[in-house]
Amino acid sequence: xxxxxxxxxxxxxxxxxxxxxxxxxxxxxxxxxxxxxxxxxxxxxxxxxxxxxxxxxxxxxxxxxxxxxxxxxxxxxxxxxxxxxxxxxxxxxxxxxxxxxxxxxxxxxxxxxxxxxxxxxxxxxxxxxxxxxxxxxxxxxxxxxxxxxxxxxxxxxxxxxxxxxxxxxxxxxxxxxxxxxxxxxxxxxxxxxxxxxxxxxxxxxxxxxxxxxxxxxxxxxxxxxxxxxxxxxxxxxxxxxxxxxx
Numbered sequence: 511x512x513x514x515x516x517x518x519x520x521x522x523x524x525x526x527x528x529x530x531x532x533x534x535x536x537x538x539x540x541x542x543x544x545x546x547x548x549x550x551x552x553x554x555x556x557x558x559x560x561x562x563x564x565x566x567x568x569x570x571x572x573x574x575x576x577x578x579x580x581x582x583x584x585x586x587x588x589x590x591x592x593x594x595x596x597x598x599x600x601x602x603x604x605x606x607x608x609x610x611x612x613x614x615x616x617x618x619x620x621x622x623x624x625x626x627x628x629x630x631x632x633x634x635x636x637x638x639x640x641x642x643x644x645x646x647x648x649x650x651x652x653x654x655x656x657x658x659x660x661x662x663x664x665x666x667x668x669x670x671x672x673x674x675x676x677x678x679x680x681x682x683x684x685x686x687x688x689x690x691x692x693x694x695x696x697x698x699x700x701x702x703x704x705x706x707x708x709x710x711x712x713x714x715x716x717x718x719x720x721x722x723x724x725x726x727x728x729x730x731x732x733x734x735x736x737x738x739x740x741x742x743x744x745x746x747x748x749x750x751x752x753x754x755x756x
Contacts (some may be wrong), residue, residue: 626680699751
């Protein structure tokens with residue numbers, strides 16, 4: 511006779527694996543976008559113009575008269591850049607793309623995420639090079655983008671709602687970045703293999719305050735205490751699992 515508890519466990523485990531696989535598909539698509547983001551700027555027909563634009567962006571605030579003049583001066587290169595990169599709203603209404611991008615509201619969620627990350631990175635890089643009393647906030651920068659794209663009809667209400675969600679999430683994640691550590695942490699690195707993936711899953715499970723068996727599970731995994739952090743390393747080659755505790 512089949513054990514119903516075993517069947518339930520199998521169903522739950524199978525469901526979790528399918529959810530993980532689906533989320534990994536999405537994260538892999540985003541990671542690919544991160545790897546190839548703005549690669550076209552290195553091409554000969556874009557690089558020189560963007561050198562001039564970037565110089566202006568370093569010296570003058572986003573949206574200033576000088577900034578707009580620089581965009582106008584190198585507008586032909588910008589239009590070329592837009593045709594090659596679908597994280598720009600201009601991509602979807604560019605006349606040179608014909609039927610390939612016929613819908614001006616065709617930008618999807620992955621493109622929106624990349625676009626907001628692009629805005630946020632540009633804001634951080636350029637604002638950090640200005641005097642403190644001349645810097646704008648992320649909210650002020652986002653408002654300029656709203657006027658430029660949403661108010662001007664280049665992004666729909668639904669798309670701008672998605673922009674706001676990504677922008678808010680990004681701000682929360684940035685605030686949650688680890689601060690400077692005053693107490694040294696112990697660290698263990700293990701290869702990204704079945705053991706490492708199990709520890710990542712165990713860590714994700716233990717993040718829930720409702721889980722009652724944290725200590726026991728980590729002892730079974732060979733640790734005398736619950737870690738402070740478990741994460742993938744930043745090294746894309748080794749892809750180690752990093753475990754830290756005090």
